[in-house]
Amino acid sequence: MSKKLTPRDKDYSKWYNELVVEANLAENSAVRGCMVIKPYGYSIWEKMQAELDSKFKATGHENAYFPLFVPKSLFEAEEKNAEGFAKECAVVTHYRLKTDPEDGSKLIVDPDAKLEEELVVRPTSEAIIWNTYKGWIQSYRDLPILINQWANVVRWEMRTRLFLRTAEFLWQEGHTAHATKAEAIAETEQMNNIYAEFAENFMAIPVIKGKKTESERFAGAVDTYCIEALMQDGKALQAGTSHFLGQNFAKAFDVKYASKEGGLEHVWATSWGVSTRLMGALIMTHSDDKGLVLPPKLAPVQVVIVPIYKGEEQLNQISEVANQLAADLRAAGISVKYDNRDTHKPGWKFAQYELQGVPVRLAIGPKDLEKGSVELARRDTLTKEFVAQTEVVDKITGLMVEIQDHLFNKAKSYRDNHITEVDTFEEFKEVLKAKGGFISAHWDGTPETENKIKELTKATIRCIPFDGEVKEGNCVFTGKKSAQRVLFAKAY
Amino acid sequence: MSKKLTPRDKDYSKWYNELVVEANLAENSAVRGCMVIKPYGYSIWEKMQAELDSKFKATGHENAYFPLFVPKSLFEAEEKNAEGFAKECAVVTHYRLKTDPEDGSKLIVDPDAKLEEELVVRPTSEAIIWNTYKGWIQSYRDLPILINQWANVVRWEMRTRLFLRTAEFLWQEGHTAHATKAEAIAETEQMNNIYAEFAENFMAIPVIKGKKTESERFAGAVDTYCIEALMQDGKALQAGTSHFLGQNFAKAFDVKYASKEGGLEHVWATSWGVSTRLMGALIMTHSDDKGLVLPPKLAPVQVVIVPIYKGEEQLNQISEVANQLAADLRAAGISVKYDNRDTHKPGWKFAQYELQGVPVRLAIGPKDLEKGSVELARRDTLTKEFVAQTEVVDKITGLMVEIQDHLFNKAKSYRDNHITEVDTFEEFKEVLKAKGGFISAHWDGTPETENKIKELTKATIRCIPFDGEVKEGNCVFTGKKSAQRVLFAKAY
Numbered sequence: 001m002s003k004k005l006t007p008r009d010k011d012y013s014k015w016y017n018e019l020v021v022e023a024n025l026a027e028n029s030a031v032r033g034c035m036v037i038k039p040y041g042y043s044i045w046e047k048m049q050a051e052l053d054s055k056f057k058a059t060g061h062e063n064a065y066f067p068l069f070v071p072k073s074l075f076e077a078e079e080k081n082a083e084g085f086a087k088e089c090a091v092v093t094h095y096r097l098k099t100d101p102e103d104g105s106k107l108i109v110d111p112d113a114k115l116e117e118e119l120v121v122r123p124t125s126e127a128i129i130w131n132t133y134k135g136w137i138q139s140y141r142d143l144p145i146l147i148n149q150w151a152n153v154v155r156w157e158m159r160t161r162l163f164l165r166t167a168e169f170l171w172q173e174g175h176t177a178h179a180t181k182a183e184a185i186a187e188t189e190q191m192n193n194i195y196a197e198f199a200e201n202f203m204a205i206p207v208i209k210g211k212k213t214e215s216e217r218f219a220g221a222v223d224t225y226c227i228e229a230l231m232q233d234g235k236a237l238q239a240g241t242s243h244f245l246g247q248n249f250a251k252a253f254d255v256k257y258a259s260k261e262g263g264l265e266h267v268w269a270t271s272w273g274v275s276t277r278l279m280g281a282l283i284m285t286h287s288d289d290k291g292l293v294l295p296p297k298l299a300p301v302q303v304v305i306v307p308i309y310k311g312e313e314q315l316n317q318i319s320e321v322a323n324q325l326a327a328d329l330r331a332a333g334i335s336v337k338y339d340n341r342d343t344h345k346p347g348w349k350f351a352q353y354e355l356q357g358v359p360v361r362l363a364i365g366p367k368d369l370e371k372g373s374v375e376l377a378r379r380d381t382l383t384k385e386f387v388a389q390t391e392v393v394d395k396i397t398g399l400m401v402e403i404q405d406h407l408f409n410k411a412k413s414y415r416d417n418h419i420t421e422v423d424t425f426e427e428f429k430e431v432l433k434a435k436g437g438f439i440s441a442h443w444d445g446t447p448e449t450e451n452k453i454k455e456l457t458k459a460t461i462r463c464i465p466f467d468g469e470v471k472e473g474n475c476v477f478t479g480k481k482s483a484q485r486v487l488f489a490k491a492y
Numbered sequence: 493m494s495k496k497l498t499p500r501d502k503d504y505s506k507w508y509n510e511l512v513v514e515a516n517l518a519e520n521s522a523v524r525g526c527m528v529i530k531p532y533g534y535s536i537w538e539k540m541q542a543e544l545d546s547k548f549k550a551t552g553h554e555n556a557y558f559p560l561f562v563p564k565s566l567f568e569a570e571e572k573n574a575e576g577f578a579k580e581c582a583v584v585t586h587y588r589l590k591t592d593p594e595d596g597s598k599l600i601v602d603p604d605a606k607l608e609e610e611l612v613v614r615p616t617s618e619a620i621i622w623n624t625y626k627g628w629i630q631s632y633r634d635l636p637i638l639i640n641q642w643a644n645v646v647r648w649e650m651r652t653r654l655f656l657r658t659a660e661f662l663w664q665e666g667h668t669a670h671a672t673k674a675e676a677i678a679e680t681e682q683m684n685n686i687y688a689e690f691a692e693n694f695m696a697i698p699v700i701k702g703k704k705t706e707s708e709r710f711a712g713a714v715d716t717y718c719i720e721a722l723m724q725d726g727k728a729l730q731a732g733t734s735h736f737l738g739q740n741f742a743k744a745f746d747v748k749y750a751s752k753e754g755g756l757e758h759v760w761a762t763s764w765g766v767s768t769r770l771m772g773a774l775i776m777t778h779s780d781d782k783g784l785v786l787p788p789k790l791a792p793v794q795v796v797i798v799p800i801y802k803g804e805e806q807l808n809q810i811s812e813v814a815n816q817l818a819a820d821l822r823a824a825g826i827s828v829k830y831d832n833r834d835t836h837k838p839g840w841k842f843a844q845y846e847l848q849g850v851p852v853r854l855a856i857g858p859k860d861l862e863k864g865s866v867e868l869a870r871r872d873t874l875t876k877e878f879v880a881q882t883e884v885v886d887k888i889t890g891l892m893v894e895i896q897d898h899l900f901n902k903a904k905s906y907r908d909n910h911i912t913e914v915d916t917f918e919e920f921k922e923v924l925k926a927k928g929g930f931i932s933a934h935w936d937g938t939p940e941t942e943n944k945i946k947e948l949t950k951a952t953i954r955c956i957p958f959d960g961e962v963k964e965g966n967c968v969f970t971g972k973k974s975a976q977r978v979l980f981a982k983a984y
Contacts, residue, residue, distance in 0.1 A: 030566060030623050031559040031611065039554035039639060046555065062531035063538065067523040068613075068644055068660050069582075072589070074522060076599045086589040086599055090561075092613065093585045093601065095648040097564070097578040107568045107578055109585065109610055118601055119523065121560075121584065121613070131522050141835060147531060152560055152644065156587040168560050343633060 005355075007289045012233040019283060020162045023292045023356050026279075033160035033167030037276065040356060043300040045170065045276060049150065051202050051297075052172060052274065055194050061146040061174060066128050068152075069119035074127045078252035081126055084219020088156040090121040090167075121154040126220060126271055129175045130249040137177060137267055139258040144187075145177040163280040164237075164492050171275035177267045179257065181246075184268035185223075188244040191272040192225040195240035203278070204295040204408040205229050205285045206415050207239055208438070208487065210463025215447050218271075222246035228462045228487070230415045231284035234436020236462045236489035239281050242272035280492065285411050286380075292357030293380055295407050296400040303329055303396060304358045305338045306349045308365035315340065318364050321389060325362070325374070328393050334400065354379060359403050360396055380406055421485065425476050428488070432457055438489050442482035444475035453477055459488040497847075499781045504725040511775060512654045515784045515848050518771075525652035525659030529768065532848060535792040537662065537768060541642065543694050543789075544664060544766065547686050553638040553666060558620050560644075561611035566619045570744035573618055576711020580648040582613040582659075613646040618712060618763055621667045622741040629669060629759055631750045636679075637669040655772040656729075656984050663767035669759045671749065673738075676760035677715075680736040683764040684717040687732035695770070696787040696900040697721050697777045698907045699731055700930070700979065702955025707939050710763075714738035720954045720979070722907045723776035726928020728954045728981035731773050734764035772984065777903050778872075784849030785872055787899050788892040793829045795821055795888060796850045798841050800857035807832065810856045813881060817854070817866070820885050826892065846871060851895050852888055872898055913977065917968050920980070924949055930981050934974035936967035945969055951980040 005022065006014040021027050025041030028034075037045065053063070069092060076082040096113035100106035122128065129147075136142060154168045163169075174191060178184040192209060199205045207227035217224040221243035229239045250256070250266040259265050286293040296302050305326060307318040319340060326336040337358075339349055346363065353361055363375040374392060377384045380403050387395050418437025422428045431439055443449060443461065454460050463486070470484045497514065498506045513519050517533030520526075529537065545555070561584060568574040588605030592598035614620065621639075628634060646660045666683060670676040684701060691697045699719035709716040713735035721731045742748070742758040751757050778785040788794050797818060799810040811832060818828040829850075831841055838855065845853055855867040866884060869876045872895050879887050910929025914920045923931055935941060935953065946952050955978070962976045 027624075027627075029559045030563055030620065031561045034559035034561060036559065036624050037557040039556045042556045043554065062535065064531045064534045065529040065662060067521045067526035067528065068646065069523045069526060071522055072599060075589075076597070079597070082599060086591075089587070089589060090584045090611070091586040091589065091601055092582045094583040095581070097567075097581060097583065097612070099578075105568070105571070107564060107574060109583055118589075119582070120589070128522065132519075132528050135519075154560065170557065 005289060005291065008232065015289070016280075016284060017162065019287060019291055019355075025283075025292070026162045028162065031167070033157060035162050035166050035168075037170070040300065041279060044282070044294070044298055045279060047298050047300070048203070048278060049172075052198060053148075053150075055198060056148050056172075056174065059146075059190065059194065061148045061176075064147045064149060065151070066125050066132060066149060068122055070122050070125075070128045072118045072120060074131050075120045077127060077131075078220050078249055080248070081124075081220030085123040085155070089123050090154045090156055092119040092121065122151070123153055123155045124271075124273075125149065125151070125153075125173055125175065126245070126249050127253075130253040130255060130269070133175075133177055133267070134253050134255045137255055137257050140179050140260050143177055143179045143257060143267065144183065146174075146187075147176065148172055148174045161280075163276055163283070166276075169276045171273050173271060173273040176270045177250075177255070178270070179259065179265070179268070181268050184246075184270050185244055188223070188225055188242045188270045188272070191270070192227065192240070192242040195242065195272070195274060196227045199227055199229065199239055199278075199281075200408065202295075202297050203282055203285075204297075204404055204411060205239065205281055206408065206412040208463060208465050209467065210465040210487070212241075212463060213447070213450060213461045213486070215450055216461065218243045220245060220248055221271075222248065226463055228438075228489075229281050229285065230418055230437060230489070231281070231492065232414070233284070234418060234490070236438065236487075236491040237277075237281050237284070238462070238491065239278060240272070240274040243270060245269035245271060286407050287357070290351075290382070291355030293407065294357035294359060295404050296359045297404055299357065299359050300335065301337045301358050302334050302400065303336045303360045303362060304349075304353045305336065305362045305364065306346050306353075307340055308346050308363055314366055315342075317369055318366075321369065322364055325389065325392055329396060332393050332397055334396060350377075360399060362392070378403065380410075419487070422476060423473075428453075428459075428476055429457060432459055432488075432490070436490065438462065438487045440485045440487055441476040442473035442484075443486050444478050444480035444482055449475060449477050453488065457488075459490050462487045462489050462491060497781060497783060500724065507781070508772075508776060509654065511779060511783055511847075517775075517784070518654045520654065523659070525649060527654050527658050527660075529662070532792065533771060536774070536786070536790055537771060539790050539792070540695070540770060541664075544690060545640075545642075547690060548640050548664075548666065551638075551682065551686065553640045553668075555641065556639045557641060557643070558617050558624060560614055562614050562617075562620045564610045564612060566623050567612045569619060569623075570712050570741055572740070573616075573712030577615040577647070581615050582646045582648055584611040584613065614643070615645055615647045616763075616765075617641065617643070617645075617665055617667065618737070618741050618761075619745075622745040622747060622761070625667075625669055625759070626745050626747045629747055629749050632671050632752050635669055635671045635749060635759065636675065638666075638679075639668065640664055640666045653772075655768055655775070658768075661768045663765050665763060665765040668762045669742075669747070670762070671751065671757070671760070673760050676738075676762050677736055680715070680717055680734045680762045680764070683762070684719065684732070684734040687734065687764070687766060688719045691719055691721065691731055691770075691773075692900065694787075694789050695774055695777075696789075696896055696903060697731065697773055698900065698904040700955060700957055701959065702957040702979065704733075704955060705939070705942060705953045705978070707942055708953060710735045712737060712740055714740065718955055720930075720981075721773050721777065722910055722929060722981070723773070723984065724906070725776070726910060726982070728930065728979075728983040729769075729773050729776070730954070730983065731770060732764070732766040735762060737761035737763060778899050779849065782843075782874075783847035785899065786849035786851060787896050788851045789896055791849065791851050792827065793850050794826050794892065795828045795852045795854060796841075796845045797828065797830045797854045797856065798838050798845075799832055800838050800855055802858075806858055807834075809861055810858075813861065814856055817881065817884055821888060824885050824889055826888060842869075852891060854884070870895065872902075911979070914968060915965075920945075920951075920968055921949060924951055924980075924982070928982065930954065930979045932977045932979055933968040934965035934976075935978050936970050936972035936974055941967060941969050945980065949980075951982050954979045954981050954983060
């Protein structure tokens with residue numbers, strides 16, 4: 001505990017890994033690529049879940065639960081989706097272990113318990129869900145279906161990193177079915193907007209909304225909308241995606257509906273998701289060399305109170321004030337922890353709560369008792385000031401908003417300063433190397449050019465942005481015509 | 493829709509299966525033994541989750557998340573646990589599919605992607621969690637650890653039934669670590685009490701608290717505490733279990749702590765869980781031949797309002813009243829649905845909401861407009877009355893409590909009438925056949941007698957009850973000495 005983190009400018013990646021573990025967010029497990037999400041990390045994820053869930057429900061979606069396993073024959077039904085996920089899926093082949101005849105303390109797979117059909121552990125649930133929707137949809141009256149699922153999924157990634165890329169991760173996946181193309185596209189847009197709004201207003205992470213190019217699309221989608229965030233090291237992170245699936249899955253699973261007009265039509269689909277990857281985005285947007293920095297809306301503990309005392313009598317006097325302040329703050333809807341443990345010194349506690357990103361720290365010592373004050377420290381600015389005890393609740397109520405805004409504005413200003421328009425490929429490479437961030441450049445619209453640029457620079461097209469001026473130009477690489485600038489970046 | 497269910501007295505099992513599907517709670521999926529939990533069923537589960545989660549948190553537990561997979565070498569570490577679950581576990585052996593060389597549209601398991609060590613899909617998480625706790629526990633200061641996980645688990649059951657026994661199910665599993673035996677036992681008891689309190693006060697299901705016999709214990713536990721409920725067909729259902737695990741897992745995973753006194757001791761453990769099986773208990777405790785009956789605390793929709801009208805003008809007039817009532821009810825914290833769809837007739841709606849167990853139905857027709865009344869129907873008693881519109885909120889606020897109590901009392905009186913003390917084995921068999929329910933009988937305490945009785949009657953010992961008089965006697969089967977009566981029943 002209170003071990004110093006590697007500074008970000010020395011080794012950003014090492015800083016990240018250390019922070020995740022030291023701040024008690026998550027750790028690696030005995031299962032290759034799978035993480036343990038520790039209580040503190042999980043409580044942040046729970047806050048994200050609650051907020052997203054209420055947004056989904058407010059827009060008419062309901063939760064449901066579909067099987068963990070996808071039979072191989074369903075998995076392979078939508079060709080592109082299957083192709084996209086086949087290379088990285090966990091496959092259940094047997095349903096029993098038995099005692100090893102050579103060593104009674106060991107178990108082996110029972111060869112007599114081989115499944116007739118292998119089961120894929122879901123990497124995403126379009127296949128199993130559309131096979132189910134087939135039974136639910138006969139007529140236009142059965143549409144739309146607006147369902148979300150909170151679940152675990154498995155993608156057998158070879159190189160994993162806590163939260164950012166793990167073999168198993170937690171996510172939500174929305175799967176909707178619509179009578180018309182227009183309605184499905186509107187849903188795709190709506191959910192991408194909800195993600196953007198959530199990222200910006202709840203997580204204080206500024207994002208750019210846009211569309212993926214064909215090569216970056218979800219396997220099986222007609223169009224992938226996304227929100228892209230920028231991390232402190234100049235790399236982009238895809239923070240959420242919303243897919244317009246066209247009729248691809250309806251065709252693969254033969255899902256048709258009788259229209260009002262009496263025809264028989266394939267159903268239109270969307271799917272959309274965000275995952276525990278957002279924890280990585282959160283960390284790499286706000287945190288510093290001292291540890292995690294949390295926006296108040298996401299902080300499991302918003303205010304920590306630390307007593308500074310010698311002897312029990314002094315502690316009792318301080319506790320009286322601290323408990324009263326805690327009660328008043330809680331009554332104002334603020335979550336508070338009073339840490340009066342005698343097993344740790346104040347300095348250790350200060351470092352620990354800084355590491356864990358508690359937005360506001362109050363320290364109360366004997367002098368504060370005399371003066372009726374407390375020392376208030378902000379985690380985001382690392383500034384301190386003395387505040388009268390009578391003003392603490394008002395002050396902190398205001399700070400909750402102020403800190404949230406400050407973190408967003410700081411991240412936004414960093415992000416805005418790291419969108420660079422370039423018009424030559426030399427400049428492209430220079431900016432990428434010197435500064436990173438998003439490079440706004442013209443592109444001729446072909447996967448060939450996109451791939452070439454990726455090969456040469458490791459930068460990919462993060463999105464074709466929705467907002468901002470649309471102006472024609474010439475591709476930064478081939479000089480061919482370009483309809484609008486797109487955003488390149490190296491990415492997580 | 494609004495299809496009539498098979499009456500319970502004709503075929504209880506068929507009635508159950510039909511109800512689950514017709515009331516939109518769940519259905520079978522394309523994956524053998526795995527269910528789809530539909531939005532209406534899932535929303536009831538969400539209410540259970542929210543209530544349990546707040547009870548867990550109020551007693552100091554935190555949520556976390558551990559991997560879905562358990563490497564075989566960890567799975568087999570605690571011998572009895574391994575033995576108990578090896579026969580029914582899904583095993584991941586490969587991490588990739590590839591295109592079938594004989595049929596380009598098919599996929600096959602890639603033999604080159606065989607895992608070095610097989611992974612078991614968790615049937616329960618003691619193994620993976622205790623392997624993790626090993627890294628978290630050094631000293632008494634690290635204890636207790638009070639963690640809960642909401643997760644999916646897989647047990648490859650051969651005969652499955654929706655909610656009651658499915659290959660994959662949802663549950664919560666608490667896993668705690670303690671410095672002393674006494675503390676672990678107190679935790680085991682506390683959680684069993686929380687389950688009992690939840691079942692009775694939230695789900696309106698009366699339960700009997702007790703201990704399992706050795707043969708019915710959780711694999712790897714020293715003691716299993718449980719709550720047992722009685723279904724309408726006279727069969728018992730285990731509704732929750734809380735296990736005192738002793739030092740079994742600490743020894744299997746070598747988890748020791750430095751005590752205050754300077755010694756090195758193995759840690760004491762508990763685990764406890766309830767699952768989507770509770771949905772089955774809910775259905776079979778309260779429902780009737782018309783469908784689901786829901787206690788108000790669990791009902792996703794507590795009040796439905798159905799307009800009875802001819803023509804748009806009448807509908808508009810009724811809607812004005814209905815919307816006002818809905819708003820007033822919502823302001824009183826009651827969930828309301830106003831179903832003004834013109835695609836379905838009132839009679840169809842009545843049947844549908846009866847099927848889905850909505851506790852209170854209000855119908856408003858043209859005469860009600862004149863009289864300022866509404867027709868109020870209770871789902872639990874199937875009674876109707878007219879209520880003045882001005883009194884609806886008060887009336888329904890009271891009914892929410894009354895219905896909840898009525899359902900509990902009704903179930904309790906049924907349960908109490910189905911606990912029969914017997915003193916001979918003849919009587920045992922007679923009562924079991926004629927009446928079912930719990931049979932309170934003396935037992936000599938041996939697994940042999942327990943097994944014999946099970947073979948002869950299919951009844952098992954559901955629990956050694958905690959409450960009630962403890963009196964010695966003679967075993968109903970062998971005549972040998974018995975310390976107290978235990979409860980036998982056929983069970984789900």
